[in-house]
Amino acid sequence: xxxxxxxxxxxxxxxxxxxxxxxxxxxxxxxxxxxxxxxxxxxxxxxxxxxxxxxxxxxxxxxxxxxxxxxxxxxxxxxxxxxxxxxxxxxxxxxxxxxxxxxxxxxxxxxxxxxxxxxxxxxxxxxxxxxxxxxxxxxxxxxxxxxxxxxxxxxxxxxxxxxxxxxxxxxxxxxxxxxxxxxxxxxxxxxxxxxxxxxxxxxxxxxxxxxxxxxxxxxxxxxxxxxxxxxxxxxxxxxxxxxxxxxxx
Numbered sequence: 001x002x003x004x005x006x007x008x009x010x011x012x013x014x015x016x017x018x019x020x021x022x023x024x025x026x027x028x029x030x031x032x033x034x035x036x037x038x039x040x041x042x043x044x045x046x047x048x049x050x051x052x053x054x055x056x057x058x059x060x061x062x063x064x065x066x067x068x069x070x071x072x073x074x075x076x077x078x079x080x081x082x083x084x085x086x087x088x089x090x091x092x093x094x095x096x097x098x099x100x101x102x103x104x105x106x107x108x109x110x111x112x113x114x115x116x117x118x119x120x121x122x123x124x125x126x127x128x129x130x131x132x133x134x135x136x137x138x139x140x141x142x143x144x145x146x147x148x149x150x151x152x153x154x155x156x157x158x159x160x161x162x163x164x165x166x167x168x169x170x171x172x173x174x175x176x177x178x179x180x181x182x183x184x185x186x187x188x189x190x191x192x193x194x195x196x197x198x199x200x201x202x203x204x205x206x207x208x209x210x211x212x213x214x215x216x217x218x219x220x221x222x223x224x225x226x227x228x229x230x231x232x233x234x235x236x237x238x239x240x241x242x243x244x245x246x247x248x249x
Contacts (some may be wrong), residue, residue, distance in 0.1 A: 005074070009037055010046045010054075010137045012144075013068075017052040021070045022060070034064040041065060046074060048136075050144035053077040080108035080143045081243040082190035084164075085235065086156065087111070088118045088197035090227060095120075098228045099128050103135035103145050105235035106244060107193075112150035117199030123150045153205055157212060164190040165242075166215045169234050171200070171224055173217040181218065182241035193238055195231045 011033070013023050025033070033039045041061050047068065048054045054075040059065035085107040089095050102110055110132070112123050128147045136144055151159075160166070167182070194209075201209065209215065220233050239245040 004140045005046065006140075008044070008046045008056075009033070009039070010048065010140065012133045012137055013047050013049055015049060017047065017049055017055050017070055017073075019055075019070055019072060023047070023057070023068050023070065025066055025068065030061075030064050030066050033059065039065060044071075048142050050136075050142065051077060054142050075142060078142050080106055080145065081239070083107050083235070083238060083243055084109040084111055084190070084192045085145075085195075085231065086113055086192050087195040087231060088113060088115050088153075088227065089120050089123050089150065090198075091120055094228050095123075096127070096131050098231055099131040100135040101228070101232050102235060103132050103141065104139050105232065106239055107145050107235060108143070109146045109148060111148045111156065111192075113153045113156045113194075114150055115153045115197050115205055116202040117197040119197060119199075125149060154208060157208060160192060161189070162213045164192055164214065166209075166212050167191060167193045167234065167238060168209055168215055168217050169193070169195055169220060169230055170217040171219070173219040175219050175222060178218050178220060178237050179241055181216065182237055191238060191242060193231075193234050195227055195234065198227050 011029060015023055033045070039045070039059055041059050043059050044056055045059065046054055047057045047070070053073050055073050056071045057068040058071060060067045060069060083106065085102040087098065089112045090098060099110060110128065125147055132145050132147060218234065220230060225233060
């Protein structure tokens with residue numbers, strides 16, 4: 001794992017990054033750096049854009065920092081594992097939590113799916129993207145997870161690439177060792193981790209899921225977990241067995 005400066009503030013800037021470049025800050029960024037973090041001209045922060053790695057930058061301005069100058073790259077751009085977090089969206093703060101934790105766990109794509117028992121009918125994709133950025137800023141992540149538009153579960157299953165492994169977190173599956181089960185399933189073409197709604201899947205949805213070509217029904221133990229807890233547990237298992245928590249090589 002590369003060295004990481006846990007004390008330096010980090011900021012996402014959606015512009016290309018290179019040494020010597022001056023970047024204008026928007027009002028919210030300037031307010032955050034000056035009034036929340038109490039930073040001033042001459043102080044340094046870390047910046048990233050999800051494409052060019054992480055860079056050290058110096059704040060500029062008189063009354064408040066309104067621009068920054070890029071100095072040097074501190075970390076190269078990395079790549080997230082090909083893990084899509086596919087989930088029935090929840091309401092408000094619990095959806096915020098779910099998105100933030102999926103980003104922290106290394107998901108590269110967030111795909112909301114609408115099921116019969118999904119609790120919400122509308123999803124604020126811009127709020128989801130803001131949560132992706134915030135989690136990446138706070139956790140030293142240089143790559144941003146993609147936020148996909150919500151689609152009905154049936155359409156997602158129809159359109160998904162057949163050779164991807166579909167990990168179906170199923171509370172009715174037989175109890176077993178989930179880590180061992182995942183380790184036995186090769187996933188060279190990407191992984192879709194599916195978390196259902198709190199009311200569970202309808203019977204016709206379950207039948208459609210079980211007809212998928214590469215599916216693994218995964219039990220997460222003897223207790224019924226809330227949907228947001230299920231996501232964290234499932235992504236941790238997938239990362240440990242098939243993702244980038246394992247040693248390389």
